[in-house]
Amino acid sequence: MTPELHRCPTCGASLSLEQLRGTNCPFCHTVFPHHARAVEHAALVNQVMAQQYQQAGYGGPPPQIQAQYGAPPPQPYNPYGNVGNQIEQSLARSAKITAFVLIAIVGMMVLLGAVIAIVFMTQ
Numbered sequence: 113m114t115p116e117l118h119r120c121p122t123c124g125a126s127l128s129l130e131q132l133r134g135t136n137c138p139f140c141h142t143v144f145p146h147h148a149r150a151v152e153h154a155a156l157v158n159q160v161m162a163q164q165y166q167q168a169g170y171g172g173p174p175p176q177i178q179a180q181y182g183a184p185p186p187q188p189y190n191p192y193g194n195v196g197n198q199i200e201q202s203l204a205r206s207a208k209i210t211a212f213v214l215i216a217i218v219g220m221m222v223l224l225g226a227v228i229a230i231v232f233m234t235q
């Protein structure tokens with residue numbers, strides 16, 4: 113029985129569990145498919161969040177209300193919307209801000225790491 117799960121799918125080198133938990137193969141430096149999928153998934157989540165943010169009513173036309181027989185006449189447009197929609201909008205906004213702050217922090221850490229690496233290399 114060959115331990116397929118403990119092998120690099122690109123170069124076939126046998127890997128320990130610790131090595132598999134990393135982002136790429138220590139031998140051929142190919143990013144692991146499961147890590148690539150996680151990155152893709154994160155990008156997809158960000159995309160969906162951005163779409164929901166846009167669908168929350170920024171820039172798009174307001175939802176159409178159609179009068180029906182026997183139904184009460186449509187209410188005049190309320191600029192403050194209903195409470196549920198308001199909560200959804202603020203949730204989408206805070207999720208967007210959280211994602212932005214996370215990206216900013218990661219970016220700063222990467223920048224800081226690069227600066228530290230340059231400082232140490234030039235000494």
Ligand SMILES: [Zn+2]
Pocket residue numbers: 120121122123124125137138139140141142
């Ligand atoms: Zn490999």
